[in-house]
Amino acid sequence: MKSITVQSLCEAFHLEVLAGSGRMDREITRSKAHRPGLEFVGYFDFFPMERVQVLGRKEITYLLTLSVEERLLHIGNIVKYHPPCFIVTTNQQEIPYITLFCEQEGIPLLRTKDTTTEFIAKVDRYLTKELAPEMSIHGVCLNVAGIGILLRGKSGIGKSETAHTLIRRGHRLVADDIVVLKKLGPGTLLGTHNETTREFLALRSIGLINVVRQYGRTAFQDESRIVLDIELTSWQDRALNNELEVEHKQTDYLGVQIPYIEIQLQPGRDVAGLIEAAANSWYLKQLGYSAAEEFISRIDELES
CATH class of the missing domain: 3.40.1390.20 (HprK N-terminal domain-like)
Structure with a gap:
């Protein structure tokens, strides 16, 4: 205890x-x-x-x-x-x-x-x-347009580089490398840093940077509620389909279910932009809006 x-x-x-x-x-x-x-x-x-x-x-x-x-x-x-x-x-x-x-x-x-x-x-x-139950995982935690995101993937896949792009677009770093997850309630998961890595972002070929010193105070925040778990993976041919609505998946952390999204990497793919889209899409769903449902509704109206 x-x-x-x-x-x-x-x-x-x-x-x-x-x-x-x-x-x-x-x-x-x-x-x-x-x-x-x-x-x-x-x-x-x-x-x-x-x-x-x-x-x-x-x-x-x-x-x-x-x-x-x-x-x-x-x-x-x-x-x-x-x-x-x-x-x-x-x-x-x-x-x-x-x-x-x-x-x-x-x-x-x-x-x-x-x-x-x-x-x-x-x-x-x-x-x-x-006093909240907690665990540490390897990854990056970001606040994207007010939405807490856990960014995971194998070492060297490009998590920190993607985080850097998002920070330059005006979003905020919470933790890099080691993310501390705290369960504040049955459905509330908080992401934060371990103090040692506070404000630091490690970039391959560049080294360690302090995002506050480099981009200002608004580039960092101490903690954020995690609502999306995004994993960066290597590209697999014919593994992704252009579906109206992707399969709903979740990840379990300390008994809290978090929506899970896989983003496959390929040269030229705007990964940071896809993460922004995922964050905005999640927010709209909380308001009761689904782009897929609206699209299907339009099709039904044309056929009727």
């Missing part, structure tokens, strides 16, 4: 450490933060103790309405489950009673200036990405 430390979370959001600084190595394994509401009134049947616990203005205000004895009882009941950490939002100050418990139990207590809604939205996105 993937995990990150409370220290990593603290650094990512510049959180203030109020207590438990000696246990910043505690691990976070669940991707959603939790606001302990029902737990403060004694209901613990479904308490997600593995999650980051966020204390907003509503929770702190409720605790302040209690007597000292009740307050200590309710807080103690939650702290004994030893969640990874507590995070107080909106820079709230009246929390010495929570600080005491967290210091005693070795649970990091952190604070942010963000409002509860803002912080939970940000931390949930962060944890979802950091």
